[in-house]
Amino acid sequence: MNRKKILLVDDEQDILEMLSYNLEKEGYQVHTASNGQEGISKAKEIIPDLILLDVMMPEKDGIETCQEMRQVKELQKTLIVFLSARSEEFSQLAGYQAGANDYIIKVIKPKVLVSKVAALLQLGAKANENTNYIELGDLIIDKDNFKVTKANEEFLLPKKEFDLLFLLASNTDKVFKREEILEKVWGNDVIVGERTIDVHIRRLREKLGINSIQTLKGIGYKLVV
DSSP, rough: OOOOOEEEEEEEEEHHHHHHHHHHTTOOOEEEEESSHHHHHHHHHHOOOOEEOOOSOOSSSHHHHHHHHSGGGTTSSSEEEEEOOOHHHHHHHHHHHHOOOEEEESOOOOHHHHHHHHHHHHHHHHHTOOOSSSEEEEEEEEETTTTTEEEEEEEOOOOHHHHHHHHHTTTTTOOOHHHHHHIIIIIITTTOOOHHHHHHHHHHHHHHOOOOOEETTTTTTOOOO
């Protein structure tokens, strides 16, 4: 049985014990670390599927820890989720800018957290399948045939709009930074203004009636399922 590996990084022992107990009950293989530096070492050792990371920790805080983890090649596909009592907007923005996939605010009920973890792992597995066919409810994106269908209605999109939609849909709930979107959709050799992304996002929303493309001010966009 291939059990998913989860790394918990928090300096509060009671939090580690509570989270470990609830996640192990669901069959996950749980590892723990009590500070950022230990978390980085443990992550390199076990290559977890998902990391739950606190923000305020001794030796190395969660933001710096996340940034360093994202520099490790083997951890590029690992989901990193902040679980913190810091609810300020700037803390959440800093978490996403550091490379986190999500930011959960304490206190969260254990059953809700376990469900959230399961959903994130499921979405992460789908994103790593590297498929050219994406189906999200009534939205179907077929990259091989360059077709977009929503509620059985077919849409013919310009290439950049199609590529932008496919990128966002390829990893739902992930925040794509503006720089990453420009690089992956337009490429480094093409010089375009940042407003170009905004215009393409607006057109996608208008054409497809998609309200689930969310804007994270100053950071980028994500497609929420």
